Amino acid sequence: MTEARATAKVTKLNRVERNAWTKQKIFEAATKVVGKYGYAEASVARITEQAGVAQGTFYNHFESRQELLDQLLPKIGLDMVHFIRARTGTADAARQEIERFSAFFDFIREVPEFLRILNEAEFFAPSGYQKHLDNISTAYVRILRRARLAGAIADFSDEEFEAIVHMLMGARGYLSRRYSYSADGVTAVPDHVISAYRKLMTRGLFNASGEKTTP
Amino acid sequence: MTEARATAKVTKLNRVERNAWTKQKIFEAATKVVGKYGYAEASVARITEQAGVAQGTFYNHFESRQELLDQLLPKIGLDMVHFIRARTGTADAARQEIERFSAFFDFIREVPEFLRILNEAEFFAPSGYQKHLDNISTAYVRILRRARLAGAIADFSDEEFEAIVHMLMGARGYLSRRYSYSADGVTAVPDHVISAYRKLMTRGLFNASGEKTTP
Amino acid sequence: MTEARATAKVTKLNRVERNAWTKQKIFEAATKVVGKYGYAEASVARITEQAGVAQGTFYNHFESRQELLDQLLPKIGLDMVHFIRARTGTADAARQEIERFSAFFDFIREVPEFLRILNEAEFFAPSGYQKHLDNISTAYVRILRRARLAGAIADFSDEEFEAIVHMLMGARGYLSRRYSYSADGVTAVPDHVISAYRKLMTRGLFNASGEKTTP
Amino acid sequence: MTEARATAKVTKLNRVERNAWTKQKIFEAATKVVGKYGYAEASVARITEQAGVAQGTFYNHFESRQELLDQLLPKIGLDMVHFIRARTGTADAARQEIERFSAFFDFIREVPEFLRILNEAEFFAPSGYQKHLDNISTAYVRILRRARLAGAIADFSDEEFEAIVHMLMGARGYLSRRYSYSADGVTAVPDHVISAYRKLMTRGLFNASGEKTTP
DNA sequence: TATGAATGAGGCTTCATTCAT
DNA sequence: GATGAATGAAGCCTCATTCAT
Numbered sequence: 097m098t099e100a101r102a103t104a105k106v107t108k109l110n111r112v113e114r115n116a117w118t119k120q121k122i123f124e125a126a127t128k129v130v131g132k133y134g135y136a137e138a139s140v141a142r143i144t145e146q147a148g149v150a151q152g153t154f155y156n157h158f159e160s161r162q163e164l165l166d167q168l169l170p171k172i173g174l175d176m177v178h179f180i181r182a183r184t185g186t187a188d189a190a191r192q193e194i195e196r197f198s199a200f201f202d203f204i205r206e207v208p209e210f211l212r213i214l215n216e217a218e219f220f221a222p223s224g225y226q227k228h229l230d231n232i233s234t235a236y237v238r239i240l241r242r243a244r245l246a247g248a249i250a251d252f253s254d255e256e257f258e259a260i261v262h263m264l265m266g267a268r269g270y271l272s273r274r275y276s277y278s279a280d281g282v283t284a285v286p287d288h289v290i291s292a293y294r295k296l297m298t299r300g301l302f303n304a305s306g307e308k309t310t311p
Numbered sequence: 312m313t314e315a316r317a318t319a320k321v322t323k324l325n326r327v328e329r330n331a332w333t334k335q336k337i338f339e340a341a342t343k344v345v346g347k348y349g350y351a352e353a354s355v356a357r358i359t360e361q362a363g364v365a366q367g368t369f370y371n372h373f374e375s376r377q378e379l380l381d382q383l384l385p386k387i388g389l390d391m392v393h394f395i396r397a398r399t400g401t402a403d404a405a406r407q408e409i410e411r412f413s414a415f416f417d418f419i420r421e422v423p424e425f426l427r428i429l430n431e432a433e434f435f436a437p438s439g440y441q442k443h444l445d446n447i448s449t450a451y452v453r454i455l456r457r458a459r460l461a462g463a464i465a466d467f468s469d470e471e472f473e474a475i476v477h478m479l480m481g482a483r484g485y486l487s488r489r490y491s492y493s494a495d496g497v498t499a500v501p502d503h504v505i506s507a508y509r510k511l512m513t514r515g516l517f518n519a520s521g522e523k524t525t526p
Numbered sequence: 527m528t529e530a531r532a533t534a535k536v537t538k539l540n541r542v543e544r545n546a547w548t549k550q551k552i553f554e555a556a557t558k559v560v561g562k563y564g565y566a567e568a569s570v571a572r573i574t575e576q577a578g579v580a581q582g583t584f585y586n587h588f589e590s591r592q593e594l595l596d597q598l599l600p601k602i603g604l605d606m607v608h609f610i611r612a613r614t615g616t617a618d619a620a621r622q623e624i625e626r627f628s629a630f631f632d633f634i635r636e637v638p639e640f641l642r643i644l645n646e647a648e649f650f651a652p653s654g655y656q657k658h659l660d661n662i663s664t665a666y667v668r669i670l671r672r673a674r675l676a677g678a679i680a681d682f683s684d685e686e687f688e689a690i691v692h693m694l695m696g697a698r699g700y701l702s703r704r705y706s707y708s709a710d711g712v713t714a715v716p717d718h719v720i721s722a723y724r725k726l727m728t729r730g731l732f733n734a735s736g737e738k739t740t741p
Numbered sequence: 742m743t744e745a746r747a748t749a750k751v752t753k754l755n756r757v758e759r760n761a762w763t764k765q766k767i768f769e770a771a772t773k774v775v776g777k778y779g780y781a782e783a784s785v786a787r788i789t790e791q792a793g794v795a796q797g798t799f800y801n802h803f804e805s806r807q808e809l810l811d812q813l814l815p816k817i818g819l820d821m822v823h824f825i826r827a828r829t830g831t832a833d834a835a836r837q838e839i840e841r842f843s844a845f846f847d848f849i850r851e852v853p854e855f856l857r858i859l860n861e862a863e864f865f866a867p868s869g870y871q872k873h874l875d876n877i878s879t880a881y882v883r884i885l886r887r888a889r890l891a892g893a894i895a896d897f898s899d900e901e902f903e904a905i906v907h908m909l910m911g912a913r914g915y916l917s918r919r920y921s922y923s924a925d926g927v928t929a930v931p932d933h934v935i936s937a938y939r940k941l942m943t944r945g946l947f948n949a950s951g952e953k954t955t956p
Numbered sequence: 957t958a959t960g961a962a963t964g965a966g967g968c969t970t971c972a973t974t975c976a977t
Numbered sequence: 978g979a980t981g982a983a984t985g986a987a988g989c990c991t992c993a994t995t996c997a998t
Contacts, residue, residue, distance in 0.1 A: 111977070115982070134434065136351070139967060150984045152971085157982090161968065216434050218488070219349065256507035262489050263482035263511065270481025271474065273433070292471040296478065300515020330957080354992060365959040367996085376993060541998070545961070564864065566781070569988060580963045582991085587961090591989065646864050648918070649779065686937040692919050693912035693941070700911025701904065703863070722901040726908065730945025760978075784971060795980040797974085802978095806972060963995080974984080 119157045121147045126164055127172065131209020135165060135220030166224035169217040172210055173228040177235065179203045189248035190298045192239075197293055200268055201285045211272055229265075236261040249301060260301065267293070334372045336362045341379055342387065346424020350380060350435030381439035384432040387425055388443040392450060394418045404463030405513045412508055415483055416500045426487055444480075451476040482508070549587040551577045556594055557602065561639020565595060565650030596654035599647040602640055603658040607665065609633045619678030620728045622669075627723055630698055631715045641702055659695075666691045679731060690731065697723070764802045766792045771809055772817065776854020780810060780865030811869035814862040817855055818873040822880060824848045834893030835943050837884075842938055845913055846930045856917055874910075881906040894946060905946065912938070 125147035130138045140161050144151045158164045183199035184192050204211050217225040240257045243249045252260065271289055340362035345353045355376050359366045373379045398414035399407050419426050432440040455472045458464045467475065486504055555577035560568045570591050574581045588594040613629035614622050634641050647655040670687045673679045682690065701719055770792035775783045785806050789796045803809045828844040829837050849856050862870040885902045888894045897905065916934055 111981080114977095118982080136434070140969085141967075151969090152985060153983055155969070219351070219431050219434060251510070252507070253503060255501075255503040256510075259486065259504040259507040260511065262485045263478075263508070266481035266483070266485025267478035268481070270477045270484070274477050286470070288468060288470040289474040292467070292474040293478070295466070295471075296475070296511065296515040298515075300511040300513075326957085333957090355994085356992070366961095366994090367959050368957080370994070371957060541960080544998095548961080566864070570990085571988075581989090582964060583962055585990070649781075649861050649864060681940070682937070683933065685931075685933040686940075689916065689934045689937040690941070692915045693908075693938070696911035696913070696915025697908035698911070700907045700914070704904075704907045716900070718898060718900040719904040722897070722904040723908070725896070725901075726905070726941065726945040728945075730941040730943075756978085763978085785973085786971070796972090797980050797982095798978080800973070959996105959998080961996095963993105965992095967991080968989095970988080971986095972984105975980105975982095977980080 115157075118147075118149060118153065121149065122154060122157055122164070123168075123171070126168060127209050127213070130165070130168060130216075131212050134212060135216045138165070162221070165221040166227075169213055169221060169224045169228045170231065172207065172213060173231055175207065176200075176203050176210065177231070179206065189243035189246060190301075193297055193301075194290070194294050197268070197297075198285075198290060201272065204272055215269060215273060232265065233258065233261050236264070252301070330372075333364060333368065336364065337369060337372060337379070338383075338386070341383055342424050342428070345380070345383060345431075346427050349427055350431045353380070377436070380432075380436040381442075384428055384436060384439045384443045385446060387422065387428060388446055390422065391415075391418050391425065392446070394421065404458035404461060408512055409505070409509050412483070412512075413505065416487065419487055430484065430488060447480065448473065448476050451479070548577075548579060548583065551579065552584060552587055552594070553598075553601070556598060557639050557643070560595070560598060560646075561642050564642060565646045568595070592651070595647075595651040596657075599643055599651060599654045599658045600661065602637065602643060603661055605637070606630075606633050606640065607661070609636065619673035619676060620731075623727055623731075624720070624724050627698070627727075628715075628720060631702065634702055645699060645703060662695065663688065663691050666694070682731070760802075763794060763798065766794065767799060767802060767809070768813075768816070771813055772854050772858070775810070775813060775861070776857050779857055780861045783810070807866070810862075810866040811872075814858055814866060814869045814873045815876065817852065817858060818876055820852070821845075821848050821855065822876070824851065834888035834891060835946075837888075838942055838946075839935070839939050842913070842942075843935065846917065849917055860914065860918060877910065878903065878906050881909070897946070 122143065126138065126143045129143050129146055133142070140151055140154050143164075144154050154161075154164075180196050180199040180203065183202065184195050186192075187195070214228075217228065237254070237257050240249060240252070240260065241254070244252065271285065271293075337358065341353065341358045344358050344361050348357070355366055355369050358379075359369050369376075369379075395411055395414040395418065398417065399410050402410070429443075432443065452469070452472050455464060455467070455475065456469070459467065459472075486500065486508075552573065556568065556573045559573050559576055563572070570581055570584050573594075574584050584591075584594075610626050610629040610633065613632065614625050616622075617625070644658075647658065667684070667687050670679060670682070670690070671684070674682065701715065701723075767788065771783065771788045774788050774791050778787070785796055785799050788809075789799050799806075799809075825841055825844040825848065828847065829840050831837075832840070859873075862873065882899070882902045885894060885897070885905065886899070889897065889902075916930065916938075
């Protein structure tokens with residue numbers, strides 16, 4: 097009895113693992129395909145071929161093509177959050193913002209598919225996009241609030257924070273599209289872009305600590 | 312102007328005029344359809360039906376569906392430039408920027424289709440999108456340069472201007488999507504959004520003349 | 527008539543005629559396919575192949591596969607009504623009923639596809655089936671009423687007529703399935719079937735004029 | 742009895758019993774599913790889900806989906822025969838026929854799935870349908886023969902009996918479909934239907950003893 | 957130039973059945 | 978015997994584009 101149960105458990109675990117692995121394969125294939133061809137060209141046929149499974153298999157793991165597409169961005173978005181958090185030091189608030197800004201572009205180079213997945217999601221995976229936006233927005237506002245508490249930001253209301261965060265996200269998006277796309281991959285963001293961002297932020301948002309104030 | 316032409320009667324037109332008239336009808340139909348359903352749903356069948364012409368007629372005026380889609384944004388984009396220019400006064404540079412920012416959202420309410428056409432163009436009409444971007448970007452950089460010449464902006468290089476412009480466009484796009492969409496049309500942008508934008512600009516970009524500094 | 531048109535040569539038809547001709551081809555193909563394989567196996571691919579047109583063409587003439595299937599029975603059903611009417615003489619009511627009964631089976635032999643199209647329609651083309659049923663039922667009830675007026679039937683109410691009609695239709699369906707199907711087509715109904723029907727009707731429904739009353 | 746077995750607890754069954762129990766569960770599930778959704782929607786997935794077993798399990802008990810579907814009607818058909826027999830009294834032949842007719846509709850209300858299973862079987866489970874037909878037909882003919890022997894029916898040959906039986910079955914089928922289906926279940930057959938049937942039978946088939954003309 | 961039917965590739969999804977565990 | 982993921986064929990439908998009238 098005990099033995100039987102034991103082997104049953106192992107078998108089941110194996111099954112579960114196999115299952116998860118297949119799903120993971122499909123996920124990765126989708127990431128690659130969407131990253132390379134965009135959502136519009138990410139047909140189930142293409143994804144499953146890339147994953148090396150039959151088309152029917154797809155529907156053992158996802159209700160529909162859309163369901164997968166909607167899960168794509170939030171999943172990678174979390175990876176991004178962790179990545180950026182790990183790259184943010186303990187300097188003052190303004191400097192941390194610059195670090196986050198830079199880390200965002202570092203992540204894009206690390207996960208080249210991310211950019212396209214992010215940018216197109218709004219129209220091809222709206223519900224996934226919304227989820228991602230909420231994830232990022234709330235985290236970001238929390239950061240700004242903390243900075244305000246610490247005295248690094250003055251004169252901005254919570255509502256204004258939310259608007260600011262949308263501007264920042266929008267700015268990053270635009271910049272990344274303008275400067276990071278290239279024929280064969282993603283390149284570094286030019287220095288002048290970062291310097292422009294720093295100026296805008298340190299002067300416009302933060303209590304100018306990020307810039308060496310000329311005496 | 313689009314509207315004027317559109318509402319003109321179809322009376323006694325010669326061959327050339329009839330031709331242009333038909334093309335114009337298709338253009339307007341496409342604007343409506345894309346504005347309402349998005350590029351993805353803007354099939355040739357739908358557009359020609361809305362225009363009241365046969366499907367085949369479409370290909371007498373456009374090489375392909377994509378060609379029309381690519382022309383859509385640049386065309387309306389110019390309308391927007393004119394609209395904003397007409398709404399910009401002669402105040403100081405910082406105030407003018409705020410005026411432009413507001414005028415942008417006014418235009419969105421005036422031409423409700425614009426928002427969707429603009430936002431989706433990046434992915435469904437990339438070449439048209441690029442053209443629009445260039446149009447706007449060069450015009451905008453020219454404005455900033457003039458402001459710098461006039462002493463309203465200091466300390467920004469031409470390259471940085473370009474980056475700034477992209478950030479501004481990105482910010483507007485995000486904000487418009489966040490605050491302007493609504494169930495039955497486009498609503499006004501909340502005041503706190505405009506105030507947040509003003510603070511960011513007047514402090515971060517311009518030589519703080521846009522804010523009345525309380526003594 | 528359907529047949530006449532169908533076999534007409536395709537010589538110099540104008541647009542409208544060509545269009546109707548194509549639709550007719552699809553109709554006939556569907557009749558053949560459903561008659562031979564049943565609705566379930568009547569895929570659009572099979573029908574269009576039989577019709578000699580592309581699959582896409584199908585949807586220029588019918589909204590959906592179901593729409594065609596639903597039109598099939600009522601269309602042939604009308605042919606049947608005409609056929610039976612033409613074979614009904616001017617004898618007394620009871621004899622006419624027997625004539626109709628026989629003509630029904632004659633029609634089945636004339637249009638062998640009819641049987642299957644009729645029998646399966648209830649489940650595969652319910653709305654078309656309903657329409658056919660209404661067509662037949664109202665016509666039949668009218669006939670019975672007239673017979674009652676003429677004194678050939680007594681003692682049946684209108685409601686009972688409706689029930690009777692359903693029984694008659696059901697009986698025919700069953701009988702046709704039982705006796706008319708065969709490996710390579712449809713065979714004649716045995717005499718004893720007709721005689722059984724006659725007895726049931728002339729004694730049960732009509733005022734026994736159809737039988738030579740033994741003195 | 743089916744129901745009794747179905748609701749029995751799964752306690753302490755040996756191998757053979759467990760096996761039969763599983764098969765029975767699948768049977769019942771199929772009955773429910775086909776009764777509710779029809780054969781066409783009765784996918785193996787749906788049936789096994791309803792039965793609470795894995796899809797693979799299905800194929801340990803049935804060669805194919807079709808095999809199960811073909812067994813469905815004959816099985817329930819026998820239940821029906823028993824049911825009707827139990828409700829048939831010892832009155833004269835004509836009255837018994839009316840009793841059977843009524844009992845048929847009673848059974849439909851008792852086992853609501855039966856109607857759909859019966860009606861659709863002809864096309865979705867033809868071999869099962871044929872088997873059922875043979876079961877019923879032979880039993881019915883035997884009854885009529887006995888009535889003839891007893892002098893209740895005259896003037897019908899054995900072959901004619903068979904035709905009559907098919908008519909009766911057809912009539913019932915039609916009537917049940919016409920009068921017994923309803924939005925939320927099966928309703929009683931209207932009185933005028935039964936009266937119409939009685940008239941047809943007592944006059945057309947039997948030696949008019951079934952109708953007592955009240956003076 | 958205008959028309960609109962014809963085309964056929966390609967998309968998403970379902971499903972009976974198999975098979976390794 | 979039970980399980981359930983994997984398979985791949987097949988189904989319906991959409992749509993940009995072509996072409997004869």
